[in-house]
Amino acid sequence: MHAALLESRPLFGIGTVARLTGLKPDTLRIWERRYGLGASHKSATGRRQYTQSDLEHLQLVSALVGSGVRIGEIASAERKTLQTLLREHGGPESPACKSKPVVVFVGPGLCDWLDNHQGCLTNVDAKLMRLPLGEVDLDALAELGNVGMLVAECNSLGNTQMQQVDALTSTLGAGRVLVTYQYGSERWLKEFEQRKIATTVFPPDPAFVAFELSRSVTEKATGLGNSNLGELTSSRPRQFSEEQLSAARTLKSALDCECPRHITDLVRALASFEEYSAGCSVENWQDAAVHSCIYAYTGQARWLMERALQAVLDQHRGDGLAAEDAEQLDNAA
Numbered sequence: 001m002h003a004a005l006l007e008s009r010p011l012f013g014i015g016t017v018a019r020l021t022g023l024k025p026d027t028l029r030i031w032e033r034r035y036g037l038g039a040s041h042k043s044a045t046g047r048r049q050y051t052q053s054d055l056e057h058l059q060l061v062s063a064l065v066g067s068g069v070r071i072g073e074i075a076s077a078e079r080k081t082l083q084t085l086l087r088e089h090g091g092p093e094s095p096a097c098k099s100k101p102v103v104v105f106v107g108p109g110l111c112d113w114l115d116n117h118q119g120c121l122t123n124v125d126a127k128l129m130r131l132p133l134g135e136v137d138l139d140a141l142a143e144l145g146n147v148g149m150l151v152a153e154c155n156s157l158g159n160t161q162m163q164q165v166d167a168l169t170s171t172l173g174a175g176r177v178l179v180t181y182q183y184g185s186e187r188w189l190k191e192f193e194q195r196k197i198a199t200t201v202f203p204p205d206p207a208f209v210a211f212e213l214s215r216s217v218t219e220k221a222t223g224l225g226n227s228n229l230g231e232l233t234s235s236r237p238r239q240f241s242e243e244q245l246s247a248a249r250t251l252k253s254a255l256d257c258e259c260p261r262h263i264t265d266l267v268r269a270l271a272s273f274e275e276y277s278a279g280c281s282v283e284n285w286q287d288a289a290v291h292s293c294i295y296a297y298t299g300q301a302r303w304l305m306e307r308a309l310q311a312v313l314d315q316h317r318g319d320g321l322a323a324e325d326a327e328q329l330d331n332a333a
Contacts, residue, residue, distance in 0.1 A: 006104075006144075007111070007128040008051035010118045011041060017050045021062040028058070035075035037061065052100060052125040060086060100125045102144065103213060104172055106133055107153020110180055113203050120210040124148070133164045138171045146173035149213065153202065157184035157192065165197065178212050180204050211292075238271065239306040248309060263309045270302035 017039075018025045032038030032048075037058065039048035050058075060082040065071055067089040074082060103124045105111055111128040114120070127144070129136060133152055150172055154161045157179070169177050179192060180202040192199050200208055240248070249264040277295040 005129065005131075007130070008041065008053065009114065009126040009128055010121045011049040011051060012055055014039070014048050014050070017055055017058060020055060021058050022066070023058070023062050031061075031071065031075070035071065037075060056100075057082070064089060101148030102127060103149040103151060104141075104144070104147050104174070105129065105151045106131065106136060106168065107180070108132065109202065110151065110153035117206045117209070120206055120213060122210075124213050133161065133168070136168065138167060141168075141171050144172060146175075148174070149176045149178070150174035151178045151180070151209070151212075154179055154181045155183065157181050157188035157199070162188075162191065162195070166195075176212070176215070178209075214292075239303070240267065240309065248313060259312050260309070263305055263312060267302060267305045267309060270298055270305060274298045274302055 012020070014025050014028055017023075018028060021028075023031075028038075038054075039050045040054050041049040041051055043049055057079060060079065061071070061074060063086055064074055064082060067086070069085065069089065074085065077085070101124050103121075104127045105114055106129045108130045111130045114126070114128065127147075133154060150165075150169055152165055152168065154165075161179075165177060165179060168174075176198070177196075178198045178200065180200055182202050184199065184201075189199055198212060245264045245268060248260045250261075274295065277291060277298055
């Protein structure tokens with residue numbers, strides 16, 4: 001048995017971390033030099049590579065500094081302390097500062113495959129073990145606590161592999177399990193299915209893996225086989241209330257055009273379909289992948305049309321609205 005060497009994925013460059021934290025790259029370099037708040041991983045060429053944990057920690061620090069806290073006062077603080085301070089200074093932490101679910105990947109071939117498909121890991125904090133399933137030291141994984149999901153590689157499916165998966169699932173407290181395999185009989189596929197263990201041939205379809213990872217996050221809330229697509233896909237918030245849309249639709253345009261009315265009708269239609277598609281239930285990953293795209297694209301289209309409506313309203317304000325129109329808009333807002 002070998003001790004587990006966990007590798008974190010995805011890895012972020014300093015430019016990406018600067019964008020996601022709102023900090024300048026020079027600031028990140030200074031903080032690393034003065035306070036040790038740097039990347040915990042470096043490439044073979046010496047480039048800084050930040051893990052998901054590094055990013056989340058820096059997001060908390062950045063949010064606190066933005067609220068007026070001195071960097072020197074919190075540079076050595078642990079995550080829980082930073083979260084408490086952030087709530088005290090600015091209310092609940094933003095979604096960007098919340099931890100992503102941990103997913104453990106086990107198997108050399110699986111981890112090598114994942115190196116070329118890191119797009120699957122957008123919404124998770126992945127931990128990779130490049131060891132065969134039977135060589136993992138379970139005691140070395142106890143510190144991870146409960147994880148959101150386990151993805152394990154098996155060359156074949158049988159009783160030994162099932163026992164190994166069961167032991168690792170119990171140690172990790174994994175809420176969901178996916179096993180990739182190269183050889184498996186119909187009998188053992190049914191055995192794994194009865195244990196609520198998802199299976200797929202190796203190499204897996206990237207879209208299937210991405211869907212399973214997303215589904216693992218929402219499964220407890222939505223129930224197996226009845227996931228709400230609105231919870232699987234992040235949506236953009238509405239920019240206009242119904243009152244504001246009603247007011248915008250009836251504007252007496254200074255340009256004598258019908259843009260406000262037509263755009264508000266489009267926004268309402270897209271919002272209605274977005275709500276409908278969010279409630280679609282899915283029974284397999286292929287349907288879910290298609291419907292998730294529909295939901296995401298509809299939300300993006302609605303958001304873009306709201307931007308168009310805002311541009312029209314700004315133009316009207318610049319040209320001068322009728323007094324009653326301006327008052328109606330202000331009241332709706």
